Amino acid sequence: MAFETGVLATLRANIEYRSRRNSVKHEDGPVWHTGKMSYHCPRCNAGYTYKKTLKTHMKYDCGKEPRFKCPYCNKRDKCSSNIYKHVRMRHDGMPVMVHRN
Numbered sequence: 668m669a670f671e672t673g674v675l676a677t678l679r680a681n682i683e684y685r686s687r688r689n690s691v692k693h694e695d696g697p698v699w700h701t702g703k704m705s706y707h708c709p710r711c712n713a714g715y716t717y718k719k720t721l722k723t724h725m726k727y728d729c730g731k732e733p734r735f736k737c738p739y740c741n742k743r744d745k746c747s748s749n750i751y752k753h754v755r756m757r758h759d760g761m762p763v764m765v766h767r768n
C-alpha cells in the first residue's frame with residue numbers, strides 16, 4: 668500500500684514537473700495551477716492563465732474601445748473573429764465583413 672502510494676506520488680510529481688517546465692518558459696515565477704485562470708484583472712476581473720497575458724490585457728485591452736464593428740448593426744468587439752461569427756449568425760446571407768475603427 669505504502670509502496671503504491673509512493674510510486675503514484677512520484678509519477679504525479681514527474682508529470683507536474685514536466686508540465687510546469689513547459690509553461691515556465693514564458694513566466695516570471697513557477698506556475699502551480701497550469702491550465703487554470705490564475706490571474707485576474709483587478710479592473711474587469713477577466714481571468715487569465717498567464718501573468719503575461721493578463722499584463723497584455725491590461726495594457727492593450729482593458730478599458731479600451733472595441734476596435735472591430737459589425738457593418739450591419741451596432742455590435743462591436745475587440746476580436747475580429749467574433750464579428751465574423753456574429754455576421755454569419757445574425758446577418759445570414761450578407762457578405763461577411765468587419766469594419767475597423
Ligand SMILES: [Zn+2]
Nearest residue numbers: 708710711729
Ligand atoms: Zn481588465
Ligand SMILES: [Zn+2]
Nearest residue numbers: 737739740742
Ligand atoms: Zn450585426
